[in-house]
Amino acid sequence: MPQTDLPPFFSRTTSGELQIEDTSVGTIVDRFGSPTYAYSRAAIESAYHALDGAFGERAHRICYAVKANSNIGILSVLARLGAGFDIVSYGELARVQAAGGDPAKTVFSGVGKSADEIRGALAAGIGCLNVESEAELRRIAAIASEMNRIAPISLRVNPDVDARTHPYISTGLKDNKFGIAIDDALPLYEWAHAQPSLDVTGIDCHIGSQLTDVSPFRDAAERVMTLAHQLAERGIELEHLDLGGGLGIRYIDETPPSAADWIEAIRSVVDADPLARDLPIWIEPGRFLVGPAGAMLTRVEYLKPGEHKSFAIVDAAMNDLMRPALYGSDMAIVSAGTGTGRRLARDWEIVGPVCETGDFLGHDRALELAEGDLLAVLGAGAYGFSMASNYNTRPRPAEVLVDGDTCHEIRRREPLESLWALERLPPGD
Ligand SMILES: *Cc1c(COP(=O)(O)O)cnc(C)c1O
Secondary structure, eight states: OOOOOOOTTEEEOTTOOEEETTEEHHHHHHHHOSSEEEEEHHHHHHHHHHHHHHTTTSOEEEEEEGGGOOOHHHHHHHHHHTOEEEESSHHHHHHHHHTTOOGGGEEEOOTTOOHHHHHHHHHHTOSEEEEOSHHHHHHHHHHHHHTTOOEEEEEEEEOOOOOOSOGGGBOOSTTSSSSEEGGGHHHHHHHHHTOTTEEEEEEEOOOBSSBOOSHHHHHHHHHHHHHHHHHHHTTOOOSEEEOOOOBOOOSSSOOOOOHHHHHHHHHHHHTTOGGGTTSOEEEOOSHHHHTTTEEEEEEEEEEEOOSSOEEEEESOOTTTOOHHHHHOOOOOEEEOSOOOSOOEEEEEEEEOSSSSTTOEEEEEEEEEEOTTOEEEEESTTSSSGGGOOOTTTOOOOEEEEEETTEEEEEEOOOOGGGGGTTOOOOOOO
16 A cells, blocks of 8 residues: 555654644644544635636636535535535535525535425525436426425436446446436426426536546536537526536545646636536535545554454544445555554554444555554545444544644534433333
C-alpha cells in the first residue's frame, strides 16, 4: 500500500505530530476522546471556493449533497458560503433549515420520495424537486394541486453513460434504479408542461460518485444539451441545468480531476451552446467538498502480531466508518505520531472490535505501531459519520470542527443510555 501525501490543511510538526490546521490531533483526542471525527473548516471553504471560482462569471449554484456529511455544523459552514443543498429525504431538509440553509436554494433528489416528504418540501418552499420516475411525477402533480401550489420540477434523466466507478456508486447506466431513461423523458416533459400544478424548471442528472475522469461528465452534459434542444423546439423553456455531483477525491493513489478540470469539462459543453449560454448551471457535489477535510481519529487498543497476519485492533469499527466494509474501499491510514515506547513494524490488518470478519478499516498497512498509538483515517469527511450506526451498541463518535488553533465540538459523543432511550420493556406478569 503506497504512502499517501497528507491532504491540504493537514501537516506534521517537526516532531512528527499530525496536525489539522494549527491543532494537533493528540489535543483533539485528549479533549474529545477516541474515536472522533475531526474536520478542517479551511479545507471545506477552500474546496467550495475552488468550484465557485471555476465558474467565473457564469451563473451557477453549488448544491452541497447533504448525505455526504449532514452535521448541521458542516451545513452551516456551507450555508454561510452561499451554498445551496441537494437532499434525499425530508429529514435532510429539516437539517438544512436547522443549519440556516435556504429551502429555496435546495433541490430534492431520490427515487422514493413519500407523499409526506413531497408535501413537506412544497410547504417549505423547496427550490426544485428532481423527479426520478413517471409515477413520482404524477404524485407530485396531484399533491401540488391539492395544496394549491405550483411545484418546481426537473426530471432526473439517466444519460446512460458509464461513470467507471464502483458498481454500488455508479448511477447513470440505464440498468440503475435512478432517474428516467433520457430517451423516455420527452413525453413526460410535455405532460408536465401541460399541468397547471407543475412548473418545469430544469433538467437534472447525476451519474455516480467518486469519478476520477472528466469524460463521463462531458458526455452526460452533451446528452442533457441534446434534450434541452428537443424541449426548446417544443416551447419548453428551462431555467437551469443541474449536472449533479460525483467528482472523486484522492484516497490512496487516485488522481481525480481538479475542481477546475471538472467545471471546465462542463463549461466546454454549455458555454459553446447558444441555448445554454444564459442558463445557470447547478452542481451537486458532496464528497469533493467535505471528504478531504475530515479524518477519523482512532486509538490502537491491542496488537496481535501473527505468523501470517498481524492485527492492530483499534477503538473504531465498521459501525463508525463503513466505507471499507461496504465498498471494499481503501482509505489512507497514517500514524498521528503521538505514541512513545517500542514500536513494531509490520504490515498490519487494521480492524475494529465488531463481531464481523468484514469489520476492517484497512488491509496490509505498513506501519510501526505500539499499543495506545493514535491513527488517523484520512478522507473520512464524506460518507463517514453520515453512514455510521450503533451496531454492537457502540455510541457513535464525537465530531469536531477545527478552525485554526481552536476546535468546536459540533456533535458530542453519544451517551450510552441514549442508545436505548426509545426502547421499552414489555409489560411483566
Ligand atoms: C450522492 C449524490 C450526490 C453527491 O455525490 P458525490 O459523489 O458525493 O459528489 C449528488 N447528487 C445526488 C442525486 C446524489 O444522490
